[in-house]
Amino acid sequence: MTETVDRELGKARTRKEDARLISGRTRWTDNITLPGMLHMAILRSPVARAGIGKIDTDQARASSGVVAVFTGADLAAEQGSLPCAWPITEDQKSPNAPSIADTTVNFAGEAVAVVVARSAAEARDAVDLIDVDYEDLPVVLDLETAAGDEEVIYPELGTNCSANWVFDSAQAGSGGDVEDAIRDADVVVRRKFRQQRLIPAFMEPRSVLVDPTGPQTTMYSATQVPHILRLMLAMSLGVPEHKIRVIAPDVGGGFGGKLQVTPEEFLTFLIGRRLGKPVKYTETRTESLLAAHHGRDQIQRLTLAARGDGTITGLKVELLADMGACLRLVTPGVPILGAFMFNAIYKIPAYHFSCTNVFTNKVPTDAYRGAGRPEATFGIERMMDELAVEIGVDPLEIREKNWIKHEEFPYTTVSTLTYDSGNYEAATARATELFGYPELRAEQARRRENGDPVQLGIGVSTFTEMCGLAPSRVLGSLNYSAGGWEHAEVRMLPTGKVEVVTGSSPHGQGHDTAWSQIVADRLGVPFEDVEVLHGDTQISQRGMDTYGSRSLVVGGIALVKALDKVIEKARPIAAHLLEAAEDDLEFTAGSFGVRGTGAAGVTIADIALAVFAAHDLPDGAEPNLDSEASYDPENFSFPHGTHLCATEVDTETGAVRIRSYVCVDDIGKVVNPLIAEGQVHGGLAQGIAQALYEEAVHDEFGTLTTASLADYLVPSAMDLPRFTTDMTETPATSNPLGVKGVGEAGTIASTPAVVNAVLDAVRQFGVRDIEMPCTPQRVWQAIQGGSK
Amino acid sequence: MRITMTVDGTSYTDDVEPRTLLVQHLRENLGKVGTVIGCDTSNCGACTVHLNGRSVKSCSVLAVQADGAEITTIEGLERDGQPHPVQQAFHENHALQCGFCTPGMIMQSIDLLGDTPDPSEEQVREGLEGNLCRCTGYQNIVKAVRAAAGELGAKR
Numbered sequence A: 001m002t003e004t005v006d007r008e009l010g011k012a013r014t015r016k017e018d019a020r021l022i023s024g025r026t027r028w029t030d031n032i033t034l035p036g037m038l039h040m041a042i043l044r045s046p047v048a049r050a051g052i053g054k055i056d057t058d059q060a061r062a063s064s065g066v067v068a069v070f071t072g073a074d075l076a077a078e079q080g081s082l083p084c085a086w087p088i089t090e091d092q093k094s095p096n097a098p099s100i101a102d103t104t105v106n107f108a109g110e111a112v113a114v115v116v117a118r119s120a121a122e123a124r125d126a127v128d129l130i131d132v133d134y135e136d137l138p139v140v141l142d143l144e145t146a147a148g149d150e151e152v153i154y155p156e157l158g159t160n161c162s163a164n165w166v167f168d169s170a171q172a173g174s175g176g177d178v179e180d181a182i183r184d185a186d187v188v189v190r191r192k193f194r195q196q197r198l199i200p201a202f203m204e205p206r207s208v209l210v211d212p213t214g215p216q217t218t219m220y221s222a223t224q225v226p227h228i229l230r231l232m233l234a235m236s237l238g239v240p241e242h243k244i245r246v247i248a249p250d251v252g253g254g255f256g257g258k259l260q261v262t263p264e265e266f267l268t269f270l271i272g273r274r275l276g277k278p279v280k281y282t283e284t285r286t287e288s289l290l291a292a293h294h295g296r297d298q299i300q301r302l303t304l305a306a307r308g309d310g311t312i313t314g315l316k317v318e319l320l321a322d323m324g325a326c327l328r329l330v331t332p333g334v335p336i337l338g339a340f341m342f343n344a345i346y347k348i349p350a351y352h353f354s355c356t357n358v359f360t361n362k363v364p365t366d367a368y369r370g371a372g373r374p375e376a377t378f379g380i381e382r383m384m385d386e387l388a389v390e391i392g393v394d395p396l397e398i399r400e401k402n403w404i405k406h407e408e409f410p411y412t413t414v415s416t417l418t419y420d421s422g423n424y425e426a427a428t429a430r431a432t433e434l435f436g437y438p439e440l441r442a443e444q445a446r447r448r449e450n451g452d453p454v455q456l457g458i459g460v461s462t463f464t465e466m467c468g469l470a471p472s473r474v475l476g477s478l479n480y481s482a483g484g485w486e487h488a489e490v491r492m493l494p495t496g497k498v499e500v501v502t503g504s505s506p507h508g509q510g511h512d513t514a515w516s517q518i519v520a521d522r523l524g525v526p527f528e529d530v531e532v533l534h535g536d537t538q539i540s541q542r543g544m545d546t547y548g549s550r551s552l553v554v555g556g557i558a559l560v561k562a563l564d565k566v567i568e569k570a571r572p573i574a575a576h577l578l579e580a581a582e583d584d585l586e587f588t589a590g591s592f593g594v595r596g597t598g599a600a601g602v603t604i605a606d607i608a609l610a611v612f613a614a615h616d617l618p619d620g621a622e623p624n625l626d627s628e629a630s631y632d633p634e635n636f637s638f639p640h641g642t643h644l645c646a647t648e649v650d651t652e653t654g655a656v657r658i659r660s661y662v663c664v665d666d667i668g669k670v671v672n673p674l675i676a677e678g679q680v681h682g683g684l685a686q687g688i689a690q691a692l693y694e695e696a697v698h699d700e701f702g703t704l705t706t707a708s709l710a711d712y713l714v715p716s717a718m719d720l721p722r723f724t725t726d727m728t729e730t731p732a733t734s735n736p737l738g739v740k741g742v743g744e745a746g747t748i749a750s751t752p753a754v755v756n757a758v759l760d761a762v763r764q765f766g767v768r769d770i771e772m773p774c775t776p777q778r779v780w781q782a783i784q785g786g787s788k
Numbered sequence B: 001m002r003i004t005m006t007v008d009g010t011s012y013t014d015d016v017e018p019r020t021l022l023v024q025h026l027r028e029n030l031g032k033v034g035t036v037i038g039c040d041t042s043n044c045g046a047c048t049v050h051l052n053g054r055s056v057k058s059c060s061v062l063a064v065q066a067d068g069a070e071i072t073t074i075e076g077l078e079r080d081g082q083p084h085p086v087q088q089a090f091h092e093n094h095a096l097q098c099g100f101c102t103p104g105m106i107m108q109s110i111d112l113l114g115d116t117p118d119p120s121e122e123q124v125r126e127g128l129e130g131n132l133c134r135c136t137g138y139q140n141i142v143k144a145v146r147a148a149a150g151e152l153g154a155k156r
């Protein structure tokens, strides 16, 4: 048997990644320069929907340093259609999705022409010299209007509706009929919520560099998904997969925004190959906000049925989801991920979910941190507060009445997922204690009584999420085109150092550090002796990349399996060297020794050197210890937590200030508390930003009016509070490390906590809902409109 | 136009177009790619460097305006192979994730500590208002800056 000593797991190691990043020794894609490299700039449509008439490129072609100009017509034969890997229904409708518009443009920001020049400045200058005749067509922007098909964007599809996806617990056999539940309920709460459109707004603008000069065409890209990108380039553009190498060098944040196969990548690839020269394209921030995919954008109609004592009897969810102008990599699947999360941590006897995916003349939506699950969590957690008000009980009490009790795990929910573990009681108890819940409630009552102009509100969110995407069988049943496994390789070097190759591709998550800790623990080698390699398809041939809080939960387990293979491969060699029977050996803290003797054994490093020399190996032994493993998870993981937010709302100005924010998350076993806490902080910032600050706004013509960081309000340090975070630890039972994933938790949980807190402060004025973001203006107007 | 500037201790003389931004000059002509560009409206602060000892957003300064100036970038902070206390504090307090905002954040923090050697949490947040980070939620950045203040104070 194999014994490991937990010296590293759970330790707050500072990160290996930092040394380079704090000193500017970085390899962002835009930092890379190759001999003979050309620069590409893109002319983007200023209008949201139009036919393309004549494009005059003569002046641009004659401009200094310009090597080539391309329009959609020039690339029509080879550009194909951008891939969508998730056709959610058999009859899903999907328009052609060109990288560069050919006959019509369908969103403002769509590429219309491309200039390639000696320098980036010359390419951009020449873009300004291109003249395009746009023949305006009516724009379709409002989601509900679009769903009504008054004006159909793609006549050949006959409708703006892409697909309709339904889950019904009565049909699935997992619960009752929701209409019965609603009819028989004592209390029925109906609400309509809007999930505004958001922009991932990673700090590193996207950049792509294609080098066609080697035996393989190499693409460097600021992507979350080098492996998926390579496959999609091959499948969509007909270039053989083995002729393509994709490298994700340092990548400056993603949050789902770089989980994409982009028009810019396709164009750079096609044009670099056509010109036979390295070509680089780096977007400006304006282009990034305009043309990189957006997130969220749903209208939710929710009906919650309950008994008079607050016990939930049914939940009905009807969604409209804005796809934007076409379907990108996982666009249609995002709302479907939410289908499994509306029931959240609650025992709900009857459930019906339906979602209609709708096209509009806006940039496509796709994954943004949480992808479907923040939307669902917002919906249900807002409804729980509404139910509490309706019944007249505390919002924590209504949750406790309905949640799955600790002793009821494993628990199969009404949407058919089996939650392996959870302890909502423990997380909630800890959170209320840190928050000072009763004291804040008392202060709130005082302020109400005194008619204080600044009112206090308390918001609750007890969330869970499905992460560790994902069991391949489940993805298959949802019609997703790929699997959800992950891959790892371990290379034992002759000097005892270890190289680890992981298929998940980090962009800020600290894989190098966390993976080193796992290796150090399992193999008993020093943390410093481990190098983690990733993000290059020539080094890491197999992988499913990083998103959906999957890296540790899937990739980390693949690593554990590969490490165990190393140990098993070393065992017969150790037995040979020690002249002992294999069965008598034990592996502890990096050494094989004969059980019970206490005598010095051989270390894994000794064995690595012995197999390298290969002078004295048992017959038939392979002269290396290298091992690899692919791991397909048997289940999702289900982190959860209790988030409490106290807001002060100035009733005279509508200004909202977060007075305190407390969260207690349960992410199972924690490999590195420092990194885990950092993930929670960053997640909270993005969730709070949705509640209070951010929104992608279009004018009546479909122009994005928030196309700069002056208008799209990514919060600064002044806009965010200090968070109080803590964790409870209920290990996952579905994987050997007991880990659950943490990347999306803060984002998913915090939005409803904040909005619930804002409403709690102003409910006394008759306010029942405020659309996000809850800006001072909206809050003030709600108070005026709602009062008396 | 011909300009000369000292960057991280090395003197450079170059011909630049008048419209060239300082950040472009640093990245494209001098190879100082440790300083990065995050926006085109001077909002993100990723490009922050020191110009004659004060922090500036190098995307809002023309290269020709820096003629004769002394520039320090993130690449020029180490002394004798040792990181600057602010760099060290960012590492120790996990004040970075993807690291893209980090060069600007560190340069701005050093400037902030020059003005306010022992800042309160509020003062740090105010001083970093022009530097956006999408990853960390700022909490550990604030912590790092205050830790560095203590470290620098102890050295004085």
Ligand code: FES
Binding pocket: B036, B037, B038, B039, B040, B041, B042, B043, B044, B045, B046, B047, B048, B057, B058, B059, B060
């Ligand atoms: S790049 Fe200079 S402020 Fe954004």
Ligand code: FES
Binding pocket: A203, A252, A253, A508, B095, B096, B097, B098, B099, B100, B101, B102, B132, B133, B134, B135, B136
């Ligand atoms: S660490 Fe990624 S933007 Fe700040």
